[in-house]
């Protein structure tokens with residue numbers, strides 16, 4: 064819990080100590096550490112891949128160079144969190160009676176503990192979050208002081224950075240904590256930060272679009288549904304369910320994507336969680352990454368305006384080619400790893416079929432899904448012509464009256480920090496190293512290739 068009179072709070076009696084969660088993580092650590100130690104001892108110098116010249120110039124696409132135990136993206140089946148695909152999680156993660164989609168608390172338990180949660184476990188996390196809710200007053204002042212035109216993602220990142228003076232990990236490091244124990248105060252920071260994300264997101268929404276209405280959590284509601292409540296949607300059970308679904312689907316996508324990798328890199332220097340998560344969000348705010356959800360909705364609205372409704376396949380193809388020929392991307396389509404339709408798109412598609420089958424923007428999404436893979440595939444250069452998570456998420460928000468498209472990435476960030484904070488705790492628990500890959504210059508690469516080229520050209524120097 065944050066209080067300004069006690070800016071770096073110690074755990075107090077009214078805040079449940081994450082004893083169970085901390086103990087569960089601690090229980091599994093010796094086995095993990097030993098497994099990794101043996102792997103490194105026996106096979107430390109065994110190659111597990113290669114890097115081509117194209118990969119070095121091409122954003123390291125496809126290079127296996129990071130470790131995380133929390134999640135992995137299969138190119139054809141999508142993300143698996145602790146080994147579970149999205150569909151399994153939607154079916155099996157716990158939820159109270161009468162609630163359709165799982166509690167974020169259960170997902171967080173799974174990410175953190177590496178054991179499938181019971182409803183009790185999920186509720187324990189929800190209770191820890193509830194006990195830690197409360198933003199320092201100066202964070203609100205900071206948000207209010209920013210120009211009205213500030214993008215909501217900038218506000219989110221700034222607010223998280225502003226909370227950094229409360230970091231338990233920064234304090235523990237300053238006091239001389241042993242490196243192998245650093246994950247414990249990181250866990251404390253992770254719980255404090257994640258507990259307050261719905262409140263922060265709602266405060267940003269209310270400041271920008273609801274005349275600064277106060278965001279007051281309802282202790283009877285779970286983490287996800289509370290966001291809906293705090294932006295004035297507490298009487299709409301469907302929107303609460305959508306929020307639960309959204310928070311589950313966006314929580315993690317292994318740690319090589321731009322936001323996760325940024326957060327991981329910053330955290331690898333032993334920067335605390337507030338510093339690394341704020342940095343990760345800045346990467347998420349890019350249009351090729353998380354901002355694609357706002358860009359998708361803008362593109363769909365422009366399409367609707369152009370065609371006056373659902374376009375014919377020919378009209379859609381023409382509009383798509385116009386976008387591509389203008390040197391722009393089709394937002395919501397393509398992926399750095401996936402090579403098929405994103406299961407997170409499909410889960411949201413199912414939600415839309417069930418709850419908003421007649422929505423006019425959903426009709427566009429459907430038509431785009433029918434036509435777009437063929438059009439993008441025909442370009443011959445786009446490796447994944449299928450929709451990703453961002454191709455539909457904004458449409459669902461729009462349907463429920465969240466029409467301020469620039470806010471959508473804040474929702475993405477709110478959910479994604481569940482994953483980033485879990486990666487951060489485990490990265491410290493397993494003692495992953497500071498990152499420091501080498502860089503090359505083009506002349507050095509040319510020099511490295513010289514023997515190959517000389518052999519190919521019969522001894523003549525290629526680069527002369």
Ligand code: CMX
Pocket residue numbers: 124320350351352353355387391392393394395396397398399400444445446447451452453
């Ligand atoms: N529209 C137009 N061109 C696209 C494209 C799209 N949707 N997807 C890929 N391409 C282009 C690339 O820009 C690249 O072109 P150049 O060779 O001229 O640079 C070429 O096709 C090959 O790219 P790729 O290997 O298929 O895809 P990348 O790994 O380079 O890029 C991604 C992946 C997501 C950045 C890209 O597909 C894209 O820009 N998509 C649209 C934006 C988007 O939806 N982003 C959200 C992704 C999910 C997320 O992070 O939230």
